[in-house]
Amino acid sequence: MRFSARNILSGTILKVTRGATTAHVVVEVAPGRILTASITTEAVDDLDLRVGMAVAAVIKASDVMIAID
Amino acid sequence: MRFSARNILSGTILKVTRGATTAHVVVEVAPGRILTASITTEAVDDLDLRVGMAVAAVIKASDVMIAID
Amino acid sequence: MRFSARNILSGTILKVTRGATTAHVVVEVAPGRILTASITTEAVDDLDLRVGMAVAAVIKASDVMIAID
Amino acid sequence: MRFSARNILSGTILKVTRGATTAHVVVEVAPGRILTASITTEAVDDLDLRVGMAVAAVIKASDVMIAID
Amino acid sequence: MRFSARNILSGTILKVTRGATTAHVVVEVAPGRILTASITTEAVDDLDLRVGMAVAAVIKASDVMIAID
Amino acid sequence: MRFSARNILSGTILKVTRGATTAHVVVEVAPGRILTASITTEAVDDLDLRVGMAVAAVIKASDVMIAID
Structure with missing residues (x-):
């Protein structure tokens, strides 16, 4: 499978930390370099x-912000 | 400045690729390892x-999906 | 490939309608029933x-809102 | 009420499954065809x-990804 | 119409600034206090x-981050 | 720090209301005027x-919808 998501x-x-639903x-x-999903x-x-x-972490480009000092 | 965003x-x-608004x-x-915003x-x-x-790429944890083969 | 996205x-x-970047x-x-991505x-x-x-339209559960009349 | 959301x-x-906050x-x-919010x-x-x-499930176009086999 | 979105x-x-698609x-x-959509x-x-x-600006709670100095 | 997020x-x-993970x-x-994150x-x-x-509430422009009556 291939995605439109760029990341x-x-x-x-x-x-893995479990809550009741999340x-x-x-x-x-x-x-x-870690990512939290x-x-x-x-x-x-x-x-x-x-x-x-x-695994793969998948992120849409429109969900990535840029910050600068 | 510090963020609630985990990533x-x-x-x-x-x-940098510019469109008219995006x-x-x-x-x-x-x-x-590249990220596109x-x-x-x-x-x-x-x-x-x-x-x-x-720069820093900033991503909320709720915007990260996990995929497996 | 399988996803954590529920939808x-x-x-x-x-x-397909193209802009300069989007x-x-x-x-x-x-x-x-149509979906626009x-x-x-x-x-x-x-x-x-x-x-x-x-194709498949893939949507994270956290990106779905509910509305009622 | 009408929305800018396309979906x-x-x-x-x-x-309906309840957690403490989600x-x-x-x-x-x-x-x-089911959607989970x-x-x-x-x-x-x-x-x-x-x-x-x-109800209505409401989804912004920018939150929809496309996948192909 | 009423929404699950909290904001x-x-x-x-x-x-209003128009691009080709966005x-x-x-x-x-x-x-x-202004918001850009x-x-x-x-x-x-x-x-x-x-x-x-x-109009109304509508934002899901899961799309709001918190920052502190 | 400065952000690409417009809001x-x-x-x-x-x-502040805590769940197990959210x-x-x-x-x-x-x-x-209140915002919930x-x-x-x-x-x-x-x-x-x-x-x-x-604090500051930070919201990407692509996460803001518009609704009209």
């Missing part, structure tokens, strides 16, 4: 996401 | 964004 | 999106 | 959302 | 949006 | 967000 960063799951999944996409707990179960798994 | 990745601008800014956040052309002018500039 | 609706492209892609996901023109070229193509 | 799909609530609302927008529990109470209710 | 701010259109609409929601040009035409019009 | 509204925190932060950005509980702890604090 697809492969990485490894470092941590879970946070922390992914290392490069040495010392906030997804449904349903998705965590559906994809059986666990620490150590190889 | 703040420092990097360097590789490319611009795409490509940022290298790690060797071979779709922002307003007003923001590009306001922040005077240019190739080679040091 | 994946297969359909057929009815129309394109609109109209997808029929059920008889008389606003994506980068780069993605349209990258995925070679054309009228009549079978 | 307004009427449907019926099939399921709820998931599953809406059937066409036979076998992740909204605040406050909104569920405010709109008194219940199974069987007629 | 509905009434205001007046100060400016338009920016500037809305004053309180004295000196990036919407499709199709929506601008569909809602016949013009300077001076009374 | 930066300073205000004061009126209320928190709602209500900010008054003008007399009687849905952010991670991690961010609330990280920024030590409390009632009465001066």
Whole structure:
């Protein structure tokens, strides 16, 4: 499958934190570079996401902001 | 300034592509790891964004999806 | 590939409208049910999106609002 | 009321799952076509959302991605 | 119509800037408090949006970030 | 720090409601004008967000919709 989303960063799951309906999944996409995803707990179960798994973090370009000092 | 957004990745601008109202800014956040941001052309002018500039790509956790093979 | 995004609706492209950097892609996901996606023109070229193509519209649950009369 | 959001799909609530602050609302927008919305529990109470209710799922075009096989 | 979106701010259109597919609409929601919306040009035409019009800016809570100095 | 996000509204925190992973932060950005942000509980702890604090609500233009009666 290929996406229109411009940002697809492969990485490894470092941590999964579950709430009642929302879970946070922390992914290392490069040495010392981590991304946190906030997804449904349903998705965590559906994809059986666990620490150590190889995944991709997918982000639409319109959801990326730029900041400067 | 500090953000509630969990994803703040420092990097360097590789490319800026302008449309009439929307611009795409490509940022290298790690060797071979690029992020594309779709922002307003007003923001590009306001922040005077240019190739080679040091910036941060900012992404809310709720805008990050996870995909698996 | 499988996604954490909860909304994946297969359909057929009815129309592609290009701007300088942003394109609109109209997808029929059920008889008389259409979805419009606003994506980068780069993605349209990258995925070679054309009228009549079978695609999936992918939407994160956190991007769906509910309205009532 | 009319919206700038291009995607307004009427449907019926099939399921409401509440967390402490976030709820998931599953809406059937066409036979076998469901959308999941992740909204605040406050909104569920405010709109008194219940199974069987007629609602609209509202999605901004910029929040829709396209995927192809 | 009522929304699950928690942020509905009434205001007046100060400016509309059109691109090929995307338009920016500037809305004053309180004295000196403006919001910029990036919407499709199709929506601008569909809602016949013009300077001076009374509108509401609608924002999902999950799209609002918090920053501190 | 400066942002590409076009909407930066300073205000004061009126209320913080915590869930297991997601928190709602209500900010008054003008007399009687409030914004609700849905952010991670991690961010609330990280920024030590409390009632009465001066903050900014940050919203990307592409996340703002327009509605008319």
